[in-house]
Each structure stands twice: as structure tokens, then as C-alpha cells.
Amino acid sequence: ALVSMRQLLDHAAENGYGLPAFNVNNLEQVQAIMQAADECNSPVIMQGSAGARKYAGEAFLRHLIDAAIEAYPHIPVVMHQDHGASPAVCINAIRSGFSSVMMDGSLKEDGKTPSSFEYNVEVTRKVVEMSHAVGVSVEGELGCLGSLESGHGEKEDGHGAEGVLTMDQLLTDPNEAAEFVKATGVDALAIAIGTSHGAYKFTRPPTGDVLAISRIKEIHARIPNTHLVMHGSSSVPQEWLKIINDFGGTMGQTYGVPVEEIVEGIKHGVRKVNIDTDLRMASTGAIRRYLAENTKDFDPRKFYAAATKAMKDICKARFEAFGSAGNA
Numbered sequence: 001a002l003v004s005m006r007q008l009l010d011h012a013a014e015n016g017y018g019l020p021a022f023n024v025n026n027l028e029q030v031q032a033i034m035q036a037a038d039e040c041n042s043p044v045i046m047q048g049s050a051g052a053r054k055y056a057g058e059a060f061l062r063h064l065i066d067a068a069i070e071a072y073p074h075i076p077v078v079m080h081q082d083h084g085a086s087p088a089v090c091i092n093a094i095r096s097g098f099s100s101v102m103m104d105g106s107l108k109e110d111g112k113t114p115s116s117f118e119y120n121v122e123v124t125r126k127v128v129e130m131s132h133a134v135g136v137s138v139e140g141e142l143g144c145l146g147s148l149e150s151g152h153g154e155k156e157d158g159h160g161a162e163g164v165l166t167m168d169q170l171l172t173d174p175n176e177a178a179e180f181v182k183a184t185g186v187d188a189l190a191i192a193i194g195t196s197h198g199a200y201k202f203t204r205p206p207t208g209d210v211l212a213i214s215r216i217k218e219i220h221a222r223i224p225n226t227h228l229v230m231h232g233s234s235s236v237p238q239e240w241l242k243i244i245n246d247f248g249g250t251m252g253q254t255y256g257v258p259v260e261e262i263v264e265g266i267k268h269g270v271r272k273v274n275i276d277t278d279l280r281m282a283s284t285g286a287i288r289r290y291l292a293e294n295t296k297d298f299d300p301r302k303f304y305a306a307a308t309k310a311m312k313d314i315c316k317a318r319f320e321a322f323g324s325a326g327n328a
């Protein structure tokens with residue numbers, strides 16, 4: 001059944017677990033997530049970016065999710081708009097049947113340039129007003145995602161005119177977070193706590209201090225009723241990196257956010273954990289390997305099935321580690 005983000009995250013908060021939110025663009029990703037959720041009895045958050053709607057087409061994406069809900073009626077599903085760059089994008093998502101939207105006002109409408117606090121409040125408040133009127137939840141974002149190791153923002157780019165961002169600029173300010181939530185009424189807040197989008201997060205193996213856990217605690221203490229969201233939370237599985245490169249890929253050495261650190265964040269108020277890169281890597285590695293090892297095959301269902309299985313294993317591992325398994 002389709003449920004709102006608020007319902008799901010309230011339950012997660014009451015019971016002390018977190019939920020992975022996986023990005024979806026195609027049939028295989030949707031099936032991998034639903035098969036994994038079914039096997040471990042977890043509720044599901046699927047999210048589509050504007051790029052996903054462009055790739056699949058609005059109707060195809062909508063019906064893929066509807067198919068998931070029809071095929072697994074016992075699994076609560078949130079369909080969430082990821083990184084809405086404007087109120088218009090969020091309205092389109094709501095019209096498309098999404099039960100939750102992210103208004104990412106931390107950036108201007110170009111999706112690149114950091115915006116002002118006032119702009120962020122204004123667009124987010126507008127989206128909250130419209131969304132709540134129709135039972136749709138809203139995620140906002142405050143702060144600049146970027147790796148503390150590199151001192152660089154990624155999408156929210158630290159390499160721009162203003163130069164490299166300082167450590168403090170890369171972490172969400174707890175007082176601002178409280179002011180933002182009060183002014184906007186968001187259900188969930190994405191915070192900057194040391195992560196960045198994509199595969200290239202850290203150049204060295206993490207040593208247990210990737211996330212700014214103390215900052216998570218401070219923010220949670222200020223806004224205990226707002227669910228915290230971690231973007232850029234892929235773990236960048238080293239086994240899949242190796243498989244990609246063993247079978248013709250040329251990805252550089254890189255590291256992600258260790259699952260144990262995410263679990264620590266969940267203990268301190270993180271409820272939604274965004275993951276896209278891990279499933280991309282598993283699917284690419286599985287397809288590269290399948291095609292290299294089965295050179296006579298030309299039935300795409302074979303290599304797509306290999307990708308689905310690889311993604312499903314990661315989904316199950318995250319449902320179990322974050323504690324959502326058993327809570328459907």
C-alpha cells in the first residue's frame with residue numbers, strides 16, 4: 001500500500017530503526033527492492049529524481065511503482081521525489097501520485113548554486129503548504145553536502161568561485177536547523193554531516209570517523225520531532241568495485257560511508273538513508289561479469305536477472321543493518 005513518508009518515519013522513530021531510500025529508474029531496480037523487502041518484511045522508500053522521470057518517462061515510472069504496490073500489497077511503500085529543484089517539480093510529482101516530495105532549496109533552481117537561507121525557507125514553506133493540504137510529506141535540505149576529507153562540496157560544489165568550503169560550512173548548523181524547521185514545517189530534514197553524492201566520496205579507507213556523529217546528536221536534540229535524512233549514503237562496496245574493474249571497467253579506487261557508521265547515525269535520529277550509487281555499482285558489475293563469462297548469450301533477460309540479484313542482495317543487507325526488516 002502507498003503510505004506517506006511521515007507515517008513510515010514516525011514508525012521508524014518510535015521503534016528506533018532507519019530506512020534505506022533507494023533511487024529507482026527502471027524495472028530491475030524496482031523488482032530488486034521489492035523482492036528484498038518481501039523476503040525480509042521491510043517497508044520501502046523508493047525515490048525518483050527528475051532525471052529518473054526524464055529517463056523512464058513520467059507514466060512509466062508511475063506505473064512501475066503502481067505495479068510494485070499491486071504485486072506486494074502487504075508492503076508499505078513510499079514514493080518520494082528526490083531533490084526537487086523547484087516547487088513546480090514537486091507539484092508535478094504530486095500530480096504523478098508521489099506520497100512524498102523533497103524540496104531541495106539548499107540550491108537555486110539550477111540545482112548547482114548554493115542559495116540563501118531566506119530563499120530556502122520561502123520555497124520550502126510553499127511546498128509544505130501545498131503538500132500537507134493533500135497528505136503528502138515534505139523533506140527539506142539545509143547545508144552543503146561535501147566530504148570532510150576533501151573539504152570539497154560535490155554537487156553543491158566547493159570548487160566554485162568562492163573556493164573550497166571550510167569544515168564548518170560543510171556541516172548543518174543546529175540553530176539554523178531549528179529555525180528552518182520552525183519556519184517551514186518540514187517532516188524530514190536532509191543535513192550535511194560529512195557525506196557527498198556519487199562513488200568518489202573518500203580517497204582513503206574510512207577509519208570510523210566519516211560522519212560527524214556529534215553534529216547529528218546536536219541537531220537531533222534541537223529538532224527531535226523532525227526526521228533526519230542522510231544523502232550520499234552509499235557504502236561503495238569494494239567487492240563490486242573489484243568486479244567492475246576485473247571485467248573491463250576502469251573506476252578509480254574510492255571508498256564510501258561504512259554501514260556501521262550509518263547504523264550509529266540511526267541511533268541518533270537519522271531515519272532516511274539515501275542510496276543510489278551502491279545499486280548502480282552492483283548492477284554494472286553483475287552485467288559486466290555476466291557478459292564476460294557468457295559470451296554466446298544474447299538474451300538480455302539473463303544479464304538483467306544477474307543485475308537484479310546483485311541489487312537485491314544489497315537491499316536486503318541494508319534493510320537488515322538499518323533495522324527496518326521485520327517492520328512491514
Ligand code: G3H
Nearest residue numbers: 023049051052083197276
Ligand atoms: O542525488 C542524486 C541521485 O543519486 C539521483 O541521481 O539525478 O542522476 O538520477 P540522478
Ligand code: 13P
Nearest residue numbers: 198231232233234276277
Ligand atoms: P549516493 O550517491 O551515495 O548513493 O547518494 C544518493 C543520494 O543521496 C540520492 O539523493
Ligand code: NA
Nearest residue numbers: 081082083102
Ligand atoms: Na530525497
Ligand code: ZN
Nearest residue numbers: 197231232274
Ligand atoms: Zn541526494
